[in-house]
Amino acid sequence: MTHYMGLVRKPVEIVQSNGESSAIFILLICNSSVAKKSYNGWMKSMLLPTYLLNHIQDAEALLPQIHSGSDAENLHQYRVALRRARSVIKVYLNESRDFEEALKFLLKSTNELREIDVLVMGIDAVRYPQLFSDLAPYRNALYQKQWGSETVQTHQNTLHRLIAELDTLQYVLSDKTLVKIALKQYEEAIALKKELSRKSSAKKIHKVRIRCKLARYALEFIEESSLKEVGKKIKKCKKILNHFGAIQDTANQLALLKDFCKSHASIECRALYKERKKVFEKLKESL
Numbered sequence: 001m002t003h004y005m006g007l008v009r010k011p012v013e014i015v016q017s018n019g020e021s022s023a024i025f026i027l028l029i030c031n032s033s034v035a036k037k038s039y040n041g042w043m044k045s046m047l048l049p050t051y052l053l054n055h056i057q058d059a060e061a062l063l064p065q066i067h068s069g070s071d072a073e074n075l076h077q078y079r080v081a082l083r084r085a086r087s088v089i090k091v092y093l094n095e096s097r098d099f100e101e102a103l104k105f106l107l108k109s110t111n112e113l114r115e116i117d118v119l120v121m122g123i124d125a126v127r128y129p130q131l132f133s134d135l136a137p138y139r140n141a142l143y144q145k146q147w148g149s150e151t152v153q154t155h156q157n158t159l160h161r162l163i164a165e166l167d168t169l170q171y172v173l174s175d176k177t178l179v180k181i182a183l184k185q186y187e188e189a190i191a192l193k194k195e196l197s198r199k200s201s202a203k204k205i206h207k208v209r210i211r212c213k214l215a216r217y218a219l220e221f222i223e224e225s226s227l228k229e230v231g232k233k234i235k236k237c238k239k240i241l242n243h244f245g246a247i248q249d250t251a252n253q254l255a256l257l258k259d260f261c262k263s264h265a266s267i268e269c270r271a272l273y274k275e276r277k278k279v280f281e282k283l284k285e286s287l
Helices: 023-030 032-037 040-045 047-065 072-092 097-108 111-121 129-146 149-164 175-194 202-224 231-263 267-285
Strands: 002-004 007-009
Touching: 047 072, 047 149, 047 202, 072 097, 072 111, 072 175, 072 202, 097 149, 111 129, 111 231, 129 231, 129 267, 175 202, 175 231, 202 231, 231 267
Parallel strands: none
Antiparallel strands: 002 007
8 A cells, every 4th residue: 555645545457448557547646756756737637536546446345245234334334435436526527427427326226225224223123123123124125126246246347447447537627726626615515504494495405415515525535635624614514414414314214114104004103203203393493
């Protein structure tokens, strides 16, 4: 492992679509002393690909650890790694739509799995023993249906392809501009957050949540890249996102419970639905 521009880099062979290896790209990542002697524009252009490679490889390492019997945290961290990469692409590399769409597809295909995990983890097994017991086979069946060997292989192939295409993601932004863009994302997200109220529509809340996510991950990129210390701003974004996340998770749980209770009607199911409904309304009031 080597360090580059404040980032830890894990050596990897990058192979282009024509089968030829990208030797220059590998050299720049794996040998920081050589990179520093390179043309200044090249050295700057490696910041984003290096950051993206870190997180895509993190996702790749987590992939084999995701299955119905695994810790739900594995899937969560897999999604976080993908979301960090996708957010940075959306903020800085708008023209790389195919790359961003591929990451979006991987995330979308795991949405329901994450939602059922969050629901199960949020249930008190002592208060709702029967419901908790009923949800276990329901969760396992969902994993078997949506996370089979073909799906896992598709994710693996997509991650390999994205790694191989990283050397095409070049740009001419300076370090100063990278920081400026991230700070602008933050300022715009905070301004949008201030416009929200308990009467705001779910669509508007979701839009602001997405903007706050982009701001957070852009800020984390420039912080991890040692471009600027923005810890306080990141902390503020996380606080806002935690609240938004609670609203979104509760809304998802209500939808899941409503559907689940149709086929598994019980006093416990109805009671939990009513409880979550009250929580949801309270969360919206505190926007």
